[in-house]
Amino acid sequence: MNPSIQAKPYEHTTPQKVAFIGLGVMGYPMAGHLAQAGHQVTVYNRNPAKAEQWSAQFKHEWAATPALAAAQADIVMACVGNDDDLRAIFLGPDGALAGMKAGTLFIDHTTASAEVARELGDLASSKGASFIDAPISGGQAGAQKGVLSIMCGGKAEDMERARPLMMTYAQACTLMGPLGSGQLCKMVNQIAVVGLLQGLAEAMAFGERAGLDMEQALSVLTKGAARSWQMETKGPTMLARDFQPGFTVNWMLKDLDLVKQEALRNGALLPGTALIQEQFAKIAEQGHRDMDISTLFKLLARPSKAT
Template sequence: MSYAIEAKHYDSVTPQKVAFIGLGVMGYPMAGHLAQAGHQVTVYNRNQARAQQWSTQFQQEWACTPAQAAAQAQVVMACVGNDDDLRAVFLGPDGALAGMKAGSLFIDHTTASAQVARELSAIAADQHVSFIDAPISGGQAGAQKGMLSIMCGGQEKDMERARPLMMSYAQACTLMGPTGSGQLCKMVNQIAVVGLLQGLAEAMAFGEQAGLDMERALSVLSKGAAGSWQMDTKGPTMLARDFQPGFTVNWMLKDLDLVAQEALRNGAQLPATRLIQEQFAKIAAQGHQNLDISALFTLLAHSRDAG
């Protein structure tokens, strides 16, 4: 089975040798856009069968270790699960850094902690390798369309080098500040996302309980002050009780743990976010950790099969 990515216009850039580490639901299409933009891409994935599949689909190379993938690359990208996964693919004799040459650049698209970004950036600098933390927003659909939003931390000179490559799969790339700033901005994003999602779930459940035609209600509300990307994309799937994952409860819980840890460090008050985190924990405890985050609705709405 191949995974389609949507065609987009790629700006004309000088082809580069690139490595991409991590071919999950985001990384697979992102690496595909790089290949279709004309870059020479070598991929690594922990599940080699997926790397081989990508290689066949895009007629590019795959490697057995991150170090091998990075050996000939000018720029290495990674999109893995968490801090520990990132350290595993970056450090050690088989890690990407072991294969990278002085003067090369590592771009990390993992949603991870600001601390790990600063830690790995310092290690990379000792080997004259540049590092950008560049978490992404836009979900699986954004990755497939090449329309992600990327928030970055690092140095301006490295950002200018990275931006043409990242625009292969993005609609916006913004440097937020020094190393770690990209991860902090992604935390801001997740706080806003869950707040909007909880509000939408409560509004939808209230409307149904009140007997409103919620399809009609969404149509009018989306054109007013309550309108949002969450309403446009998650409202209809909530109504349909369709919680097939775009971004899972389990991954959001991981991200909210990062938010909570950072809030302890910087003293931010997050009363609503903490309550919503508890809601996600309830869903996970029910065995639904792999549902889409819009499953918040299940804690509020009556089942259509009930009574």
């Protein structure tokens, strides 16, 4: 089996005509789960070689433009990089909106701003289509295993239509409120993630410098009050100095900038998050922009004995 997707039991749902735009480390397996669940999937990717690869693996069609992919679908999904990428695949004569007919539902899995969700949602509505912002959490491994967590913004009736498809690659999807609410909840998620990661990195570095057997310490700590997904997942890789992504420093910097801009709008005070954002900026300046966010440990830890 191709390592980009793992087997998952799928609930029976009526097959849908779906377009999936964006076949990165997340989108590729997510679209694969849709295909394996029995939906008719047409994909688009900016690099057509990746679309051809996906098509050959899953035996479904690929399209040359987002508009052509959307024209064949009742539900269009996207998972791209940022606000600009989202606008690029949504707008213009070759964009998804141009190919969408009245009644189409657009589900956006990009981690983007709440502002762009509302903007594109209004444009979709003017064409008689619907829009849900649905950023995801769980990383590449979660996408491959089909166990993502999805936080959504939009209308309840659109959510019920979207839920069966999203559950092919998720373990939970929740409507948080109107358009933009999914993106706001993802920002809350990222604030919590970096806080936990900073604490973990400091704890691991402190324990090493104190002379503890940190593998043994982790086995104890993960059974107590300090236990977290970050500790169980990133603790061992920090100790091993294994910083392969994962979720990159570059993408987290993008997400934290979204958080910063939203905090300026709503008046939230985020002193800890601001300091951690500076830490990630230092890591990027050191050339680790494309490494996993657990590279935060490098700023605090002694060099590996191997080096």
